[in-house]
Amino acid sequence: MSDYLIETKNLHKYFGKNEVLKGLDIQVKKGEVVVMIGPSGSGKSTFLRTMNLLEKPTKGEVYFEGTNIADKSVDVFKHREKMGMVFQQFNLFPNMTVLDNLTLAPVKTGKMNKEEATVKAKELLERVGMAEKADAYPQSLSGGQQQRVAIARALTMTPDVMLFDEPTSALDPEMVGEVLAVMQELAKEGMTMVVVTHEMGFAKEVADKVLFMADGVIVEEGTPTEVFDSPKEKRTQDFLAKVL
Numbered sequence: 001m002s003d004y005l006i007e008t009k010n011l012h013k014y015f016g017k018n019e020v021l022k023g024l025d026i027q028v029k030k031g032e033v034v035v036m037i038g039p040s041g042s043g044k045s046t047f048l049r050t051m052n053l054l055e056k057p058t059k060g061e062v063y064f065e066g067t068n069i070a071d072k073s074v075d076v077f078k079h080r081e082k083m084g085m086v087f088q089q090f091n092l093f094p095n096m097t098v099l100d101n102l103t104l105a106p107v108k109t110g111k112m113n114k115e116e117a118t119v120k121a122k123e124l125l126e127r128v129g130m131a132e133k134a135d136a137y138p139q140s141l142s143g144g145q146q147q148r149v150a151i152a153r154a155l156t157m158t159p160d161v162m163l164f165d166e167p168t169s170a171l172d173p174e175m176v177g178e179v180l181a182v183m184q185e186l187a188k189e190g191m192t193m194v195v196v197t198h199e200m201g202f203a204k205e206v207a208d209k210v211l212f213m214a215d216g217v218i219v220e221e222g223t224p225t226e227v228f229d230s231p232k233e234k235r236t237q238d239f240l241a242k243v244l
């Protein structure tokens, strides 16, 4: 068994002839917060989606808890349940209350009965400061509130890792903080997290490791201090000069 919760080996993804991921070797240890930064179009979302097999890798391996989940013989659904995912656009079910959004997956997969799922959902809503909105519908909530609910929903399956794809990019500026605070709290509690974000402050403060991705490769990786304060690669320097 490797030391890593997630490890990709020589991960490639093509869309037609477009090679979007060019052989990524990435390691995530249990309890680690890995933040991925990089220009738009560099393959960050594709990487996250390939990591939980929402996209099938063209080549390479994705080890999750010791199993290569890119292998055809593996039950992807079983493993994906252990990976919570939060998207830029929240993706809550609009025709369901907040509470029903949270109880759906655990009940449907048979992990919990309705009562258990309800107890757990209420606990999680409490944790993200949304307990009072359990009976509300998503459209009546602000973007920041919807995203906090989406995080709570991703936690209902008790995932071993949380994947975040630009969770604050669709939010009005005044709501970014409340979502980052929830994520920071999760990190503090020891959740393993892979976060794609443009929030450099969050990256500096919360990341154990920062990956700079450009054009389908990891150009540079290191601690936040290494990457932000003394980037070695010209491409990293140029990117940071634009965003910092």
Ligand code: ADP
Pocket: 015, 020, 038, 039, 040, 041, 042, 043, 044, 045, 046, 047
């Ligand atoms: P990022 O998240 O870093 O902005 P993406 O992973 O979304 O980058 O996209 C990387 C490249 O892959 C882009 O050129 C994009 O057009 C292409 N791409 C992403 N998803 C698909 C898809 N489903 N089909 C075809 N091309 C895609």
Ligand code: MG
Pocket: 044, 045, 046, 165, 166
């Ligand atoms: Mg993206």
